[in-house]
Structure formats: C-alpha cells, structure tokens
Amino acid sequence: MADINLSRITKSFGDYRAVNQVSLDIHDGEFVALLGPSGCGKTTLLRLLAGFEEPDQGVIALGGQAVADPVNGVMINPEARNLGIVFQSYALWPHMSVARNVGYPLEVRGLGRAEREAKIAEALSIVALEPYADRSPTELSGGQRQRVALARCLVMEPRAVLLDEPLANLDVHLRETMQQAFLDFHRRAGATMIYVTHDQAEAMAMADRIAVMDKGCIRQMAAPETLYREPADHMVAGFVGAGAVLPIGDVSMRGAGRCSVRLGDAAIHARICQKAASNMNELGLCLRPEDVWVDEAGTLRGSVEDCVYLGGRFRLQVRVGADQVLPVYATKRARIGETVGLVISDGWVFNRSEV
Numbered sequence: 001m002a003d004i005n006l007s008r009i010t011k012s013f014g015d016y017r018a019v020n021q022v023s024l025d026i027h028d029g030e031f032v033a034l035l036g037p038s039g040c041g042k043t044t045l046l047r048l049l050a051g052f053e054e055p056d057q058g059v060i061a062l063g064g065q066a067v068a069d070p071v072n073g074v075m076i077n078p079e080a081r082n083l084g085i086v087f088q089s090y091a092l093w094p095h096m097s098v099a100r101n102v103g104y105p106l107e108v109r110g111l112g113r114a115e116r117e118a119k120i121a122e123a124l125s126i127v128a129l130e131p132y133a134d135r136s137p138t139e140l141s142g143g144q145r146q147r148v149a150l151a152r153c154l155v156m157e158p159r160a161v162l163l164d165e166p167l168a169n170l171d172v173h174l175r176e177t178m179q180q181a182f183l184d185f186h187r188r189a190g191a192t193m194i195y196v197t198h199d200q201a202e203a204m205a206m207a208d209r210i211a212v213m214d215k216g217c218i219r220q221m222a223a224p225e226t227l228y229r230e231p232a233d234h235m236v237a238g239f240v241g242a243g244a245v246l247p248i249g250d251v252s253m254r255g256a257g258r259c260s261v262r263l264g265d266a267a268i269h270a271r272i273c274q275k276a277a278s279n280m281n282e283l284g285l286c287l288r289p290e291d292v293w294v295d296e297a298g299t300l301r302g303s304v305e306d307c308v309y310l311g312g313r314f315r316l317q318v319r320v321g322a323d324q325v326l327p328v329y330a331t332k333r334a335r336i337g338e339t340v341g342l343v344i345s346d347g348w349v350f351n352r353s354e355v
C-alpha cells in the first residue's frame with residue numbers, strides 16, 4: 001500500500017474542464033471518500049488515478065513515484081500502477097465459479113495452482129465468502145456479488161483500492177451491510193481506499209477524510225466532523241448534512257474564533273472561520289438542526305411551516321425571516337402556523353463570497 005499524491009491535476013474533454021487543478025494527498029492506509037454531485041468529475045479523477053485517462057497538466061504520484069507527469073513525458077499504464085478497482089457493475093463471469101472469478105487475474109499472471117488457491121482462500125475470507133467458493137455468481141445476491149468483485153481486486157495485492165459508487169445498485173438495507181463489510185475489510189487489510197460516492201451519509205459513515213468535489217474542483221478535504229461543523233463554503237455547508245445557511249451582516253468578534261451574530265431580535269454566539277474573521281464581506285451563518293431548540297424563552301421568534309416525525313424526534317421548518325427558514329429538531333409535535341421561540345446554541349460563520 002502507498003501514499004497517493006495528486007498535484008494540480010487538470011483534465012478537459014474538448015472545452016469542458018472535468019477536473020480543474022485538483023491537489024490531494026492521501027496517506028498510506030487511509031480511507032478517503034470523494035464526495036460530490038453527479039457530473040462533478042469524481043469518476044474522471046478516479047480514471048486519471050487508475051491510468052485510464054492522461055492528465056493535461058499536473059503530477060500523480062504513487063508511493064513517491066510519478067505515474068503521470070505530462071510535462072516530463074511520464075505515463076505509466078494501468079496494469080503497472082497495480083491499483084485495485086471496483087465499479088458499480090461487478091462484471092463477474094457467470095460461467096465460472098466464485099473462486100475461479102476471484103482467481104482469474106492470478107491465472108492471467110501465470111501463478112501456480114497452489115499459490116492461487118491460497119490467495120483465493122485468503123481473499124474470500126476477507127470478504128466472508130468462503131462458503132460460496134464453488135457457487136456460480138448467478139446464485140448470489142447483489143451484495144455478495146459486490147464482495148466477489150472486491151475479493152477479485154484484492155488477490156492482486158493492489159497498492160490501493162479505488163471504488164466507484166460500488167453500492168449504488170443495491171437497496172438501502174444491503175447498502176448498510178456492505179458499508180460495514182467495506183469498513184471491516186479496510187480495518188483488516190489496512191488498505192489505502194478511495195471511495196467515490198454522491199451520498200453524503202455514506203461518505204460520513206465510512207471515511208477517515210472526505211474530499212468534497214464540485215464542478216471539477218475540490219472544495220474542502222477534512223474529517224467528517226470538521227466538514228460538518230466547519231464547512232469551508234456555501235457549497236460544502238449545503239451538500240454535507242442538513243441545516244440552513246443564512247446571509248448575515250452584523251458580526252462582532254468575541255475573541256479568537258468566536259463571534260456574536262444578530263438574527264432578528266436574537267444575539268447568537270457562533271464560531272467564525274479564520275478567513276471570514278479577516279474579511280467580513282458577505283458572511284453566511286450555517287446552522288445545524290441540533291443546535292436550534294424550540295424554547296418559549298427564546299427571543300428569536302418564528303412560524304412553523306412544516307413538522308415531520310423522524311422516529312424519536314420531530315423535525316420542524318421554522319420561518320424566522322423573509323428568506324430565512326431553519327430546520328429544527330423538537331421533542332414535541334408542533335402545529336403548522338404556530339409561532340415558536342427558538343434558542344440557538346451554536347453556529348458557524350464563513351464567507352459566502354468565496355463561492
């Protein structure tokens with residue numbers, strides 16, 4: 001396994017820049033999710049890494065060695081990069097047993113039978129499919145087939161495993177089971193993994209760090225908690241987790257990283273990002289629903305526009321201004337149209353103008 005470094009990678013198709021100046025450093029053994037809306041360039045970035053596409057500019061290095069560097073004429077082919085790749089469609093051969101599917105890349109490499117069998121057994125045990133070795137893939141569920149595809153990529157002992165929306169075809173329950181299977185695999189194998197998804201909950205649940213992509217650029221790369229609590233910009237705040245971003249004007253600083261914000265008749269204590277503190281133009285306030293409480297003593301008043309039961313709690317949409325609606329969790333059902341008081345315990349202030 002190896003570190004992966006991308007430095008200012010750009011890739012265009014005709015006039016269209018699918019990947020724009022992307023730099024990423026992924027550590028050996030790390031589980032990184034590449035998260036972004038459909039069409040933002042995730043698959044293209046993965047294909048550049050794997051060697052199926054050549055960057056127009058920039059350098060890609062695996063374990064400190066350049067594998068793509070157009071300025072210096074370096075372009076190492078996909079096989080020689082030795083990365084394992086798992087796509088959304090599993091592409092198994094129906095006429096071969098599970099074991100033979102898994103071992104096929106080793107046959108191609110010309111490994112002897114005993115060595116093949118040992119490696120197949122190990123890979124099948126990592127994905128917990130040993131009892132299915134002699135079955136046909138057609139007898140397996142979607143999740144089991146996806147695990148066969150993962151085992152087939154593992155027998156090659158890749159330097160890293162790239163997964164492109166591997167669970168997109170599976171139903172919700174199976175997805176959760178498979179997420180756990182991928183995480184168990186990551187813990188056992190210690191593999192460097194890059195997991196592409198457009199599903200923020202999936203990225204949050206699985207990754208050590210998440211790179212949020214939009215229109216070919218990386219907007220922010222950070223641990224899930226940091227992305228959620230301290231989004232770098234409007235796009236990240238809106239894409240990762242529920243909440244609202246409100247335009248605000250009046251901010252007074254209250255010591256390092258803290259500020260006070262006026263919202264209606266209320267004064268809110270919030271955290272402020274360093275960049276916003278040094279440039280107070282076009283500020284936005286990100287409020288997550290768990291930081292807002294219905295409380296009759298609250299000086300911020302709002303009108304309930306929606307109330308849905310989530311199981312265990314309710315989520316309200318409360319209008320506090322002309323274009324300001326806040327999602328709020330509550331323990332009791334509220335009537336539509338009812339006026340409620342709100343208390344806000346935390347918020348995050350950043351620059352909206354950087355969008």
Ligand code: ADP
Binds near residue numbers: 013044
């Ligand atoms: P994602 O995986 O995030 O959905 P993609 O990387 O597949 O996004 O695509 C990013 C953009 O690049 C899209 O607008 C897509 O249409 C375009 N694109 C991708 N591959 C090609 C290609 N081979 N030729 C032309 N355009 C492409």
Ligand code: MG
Binds near residue numbers: 043044
């Ligand atoms: Mg894609």
